[in-house]
Amino acid sequence: MDAQLKAMWSTIPPATPEELAGARQRLLDGMRPRRRVVTGPRLLIAAGVAAAALVAAPLLGGAGTPAYAVTESPDGTITVTVNELHDPAGLQARLGAAGIRADVTFLAAGEQCAPDRFAGVDETYGGPAATRPRELRSMVDGSRSAKATQVTSVRTIRISPRYIRPGETLVVEFRDNQDARVPWRLGAWLAQAGTSVAPCTPVDDPH
Amino acid sequence: MTLSREAVEVHDAILIERSLDEPEIFSVLFDRHAPLLHRYATRRLGPSEAEDIVADTFLAAFQHRGDYDRSRSDARPWLYGIASNVIGKRRRAETSLYRAYIRSGVHPAELSGLRVEDGVGTLAVNRPLAQALLDLSQADRDVLLLVAWAELSYQEVAEALAIPPGTVASRLNRARHRVRHALNRQEQGE
Numbered sequence: 001m002d003a004q005l006k007a008m009w010s011t012i013p014p015a016t017p018e019e020l021a022g023a024r025q026r027l028l029d030g031m032r033p034r035r036r037v038v039t040g041p042r043l044l045i046a047a048g049v050a051a052a053a054l055v056a057a058p059l060l061g062g063a064g065t066p067a068y069a070v071t072e073s074p075d076g077t078i079t080v081t082v083n084e085l086h087d088p089a090g091l092q093a094r095l096g097a098a099g100i101r102a103d104v105t106f107l108a109a110g111e112q113c114a115p116d117r118f119a120g121v122d123e124t125y126g127g128p129a130a131t132r133p134r135e136l137r138s139m140v141d142g143s144r145s146a147k148a149t150q151v152t153s154v155r156t157i158r159i160s161p162r163y164i165r166p167g168e169t170l171v172v173e174f175r176d177n178q179d180a181r182v183p184w185r186l187g188a189w190l191a192q193a194g195t196s197v198a199p200c201t202p203v204d205d206p207h
Numbered sequence: 208m209t210l211s212r213e214a215v216e217v218h219d220a221i222l223i224e225r226s227l228d229e230p231e232i233f234s235v236l237f238d239r240h241a242p243l244l245h246r247y248a249t250r251r252l253g254p255s256e257a258e259d260i261v262a263d264t265f266l267a268a269f270q271h272r273g274d275y276d277r278s279r280s281d282a283r284p285w286l287y288g289i290a291s292n293v294i295g296k297r298r299r300a301e302t303s304l305y306r307a308y309i310r311s312g313v314h315p316a317e318l319s320g321l322r323v324e325d326g327v328g329t330l331a332v333n334r335p336l337a338q339a340l341l342d343l344s345q346a347d348r349d350v351l352l353l354v355a356w357a358e359l360s361y362q363e364v365a366e367a368l369a370i371p372p373g374t375v376a377s378r379l380n381r382a383r384h385r386v387r388h389a390l391n392r393q394e395q396g397e
Binding site: 002004005006007008009011012013014015016019020022023024026027028030031 | 230233242243250258259261265266269270314316317329333336390
């Protein structure tokens with residue numbers, strides 16, 4: 001009996017470093033001094049990565065690898081692969097062709113867009129600060145912004161148009177993470193329909 | 208590259224002690240134990256939950272590392288004890304995995320390419336096992352699977368769950384009896 005139970009699902013292998021990268025990053029994030037105040041626009045940057053299955057892989061780069069790719073799935077979702085933070089206008093246009101009104105910004109390491117670029121549809125942008133990870137998590141879990149854009153691996157995000165209402169703009173900010181294993185971090189929010197999104201003014205991110 | 212078991216055991220307690228002053232050291236403990244802990248969580252709850260289980264376990268362990276009993280050189284019982292609590296909060300995910308397996312015969316983490324060649328025979332054994340696991344109480348299942356899948360000793364399970372060794376033995380007996388019963392019934396039914 002013990003032998004049969006031990007053999008049950010024993011072909012499942014130990015996790016690879018790639019499969020563990022996301023959990024490892026969460027541990028590293030959790031090791032930093034606590035009680036930092038997390039402001040609205042930073043929310044999804046942190047949460048997106050926390051929710052992601054992060055894959056450790058060398059930066060692809062080089063010839064033949066497109067900076068980004070956009071693929072539409074039969075289930076209506078759109079997968080965006082971002083290998084390099086290059087040509088945001090091209091990516092924005094490509095998303096437009098896929099039916100997503102988007103505003104795409106690529107940021108250097110240590111930069112963020114100055115706040116109040118737009119009016120968000122929920123508290124994840126410009127809302128009250130969350131001081132605790134759990135608070136942050138519940139805020140993010142309940143938000144349509146978070147459902148509309150999920151980080152699915154270190155290089156890919158999945159956009160679910162069913163969470164985006166007519167006229168809303170998907171605002172995405174990719175920041176260079178200076179880490180070959182996790183090349184960028186993402187902030188993604190929905191801007192209210194009928195409002196405009198101001199261009200990003202990069203400012204130093206003090207965090 | 209391979210460390211002897213003794214070397215690893217000594218290192219866990221020392222690592223945890225050193226991590227009190229140098230928190231980053233704790234990531235070494237992660238690198239050492241997360242691969243198998245992830246596998247354990249994947250077997251019990253499936254691949255989509257495993258990452259959260261591992262992250263929550265190590266975050267909780269990190270936060271409570273000051274309480275670690277440093278006379279215990281091997282941190283596995285401590286880590287799997289924390290993991291058992293984390294898993295217990297998601298028992299619905301666990302039971303639905305077993306139910307789905309009983310229905311479909313496919314565990315989501317078993318790649319088809321890796322299936323053992325006698326897949327049908329395996330299924331004939333695994334299905335009643337999954338049903339038996341489903342029918343166990345969470346406490347009995349924890350003990351049984353910490354022994355069978357995490358390969359902890361009785362004493363280590365007692366440490367992990369902070370229960371007396373006698374309780375480990377009685378839970379294990381009860382769980383084994385149920386599992387054996389389920390397998391016998393299967394054989395007679397075939």
